[in-house]
Amino acid sequence: MNADSIFFIGSLHSICQDYVLSKNDPQPFVILSDGCSSSTHADFGSRLIVKAADRFLRTADNDVRSVHRESARLALQWSKQIGLEVEAVDATLLTAHLLDDVLTVGCSGDGVVAWESVDGTVDVHAISFPSNYPLYPTYQFQCDRFDELLAHHQIEAEVKHYRRTSQDTQFQFIDSTTSDSLTHVWQLKSSDYRYVALLSDGLNSFVRSRSASNGNRVEPILIEEVLDNLWAFKNSHGAFVARRMTRFKKDCESLGWHHADDLAIAAIHLGE
């Protein structure tokens, strides 16, 4: 087993607000956070919540909701200690960790989770908030902000499921569900899977430039098409995620693709 991660700043950002951490000790685990682009110092917030989750995941059982809740609480405490604004920890939290043969994946806020089974099927779940107000895990400790959000916005998350059944096929949209859960949790038998990955919602921000009669036109690229190009791990040792993403970024350049938002990915190779 091996965990690895990498993040890139988006073309429209001046500071990267995504952050990831991957560790292999005592068991492989990965943590990802995406700071809210409109909140001040959310780059600090994403790092703080990842570091907080790092503390709890080392000894975590399968209660990932508790890990996310306590990580949010600790990150808020740290941010207050260093004098950051209340909105600094407006950041998502995604984790994947193992306990014996149980792989637990959690997502608080928006983001993308994916896993590839030993038979080559890849399932991807993209969690988004149609209102554009993601339900950040710190809101459970900020009642006034949470009430304000509830009063004015729809806070249901939309979970879109995509699947690719083999390397020779393309990703297809399967279905979409809604949920008002603060933390979305999946539990899988790890020995049935080859890879698990967490990705930030930067995956949805890919665009391509096309020349038109009145100048260049920018078109969004469907997540299925992005995944078709991205999900192709060649190996599993060392910096396997960094290698894949570096190559993918080069491929993007030749395709004329850009990602406007920050992009982070963390993955665990679980076995063959």
Add this chain to the structure above:
Amino acid sequence: MPILNDVQLDQINLPNSHYGYSATRLEDLGATEYTLATIVADVSGSTAAFTFDMESAISRIVQACKLSPRADNLLLRLLAFDDSLSELHGFKLLENCHLSDYGGSLKSGGSTALYDATENAVASTTNYARRLVAGDFSANAIVFVITDGMDNASRIAAKQVKTAFSKAISSEALESIVSVLIGVNVSDQNVSRYLKSFQIDASFTQYVELDNADPKTLARLAEFVSQSISAQSQALGTGGGSRPLVF
């Protein structure tokens, strides 16, 4: 058979070639990118007087590369040639290159198959880079050919060396390739003219000429080679090659 290889290296045959190469298995490489550095040393009979100092220079190069901040991103291959080619070791991580192995590694004698050795160095680099790229690794390369004389034993012609360089570039497996032809102990004007001509005909990036092969000069050569390797490695990711250093 390589003499400084360990069992972990893969033996790879090159198409249409009498001699292949060996290289670290991709599953043993952990980084995202590598600079493939090859040193090709002439050990024909005329080099006998400075074989010991050349070995010392190679040891210094390896030592300097080990201390480079890019050490984890370097793979070093060492070739020796007279009328035939010997791979002293294939593309190895610096952590697996042991300084004590290089003492007594060069045996001088025989004639000079300069073109064969250079062509193998370049073709092997291209072939291994293709494998690296297929595994999502990024790669660039630097090749040093150190000789004191003119080819008199190759099976191939100089133009095939140029073809090998052209294939290295057109393969798109290497982000860039820098090649340096180094004339050592060149006191004869005919040899000097020949090597300058070979640089142009084969399209080496740079030609460096040393008029002697004393310990001090070869120590400077070691410094030049290690710094050039480091510069090329630092250029990886920029899309271009490093600027040639002045000897």
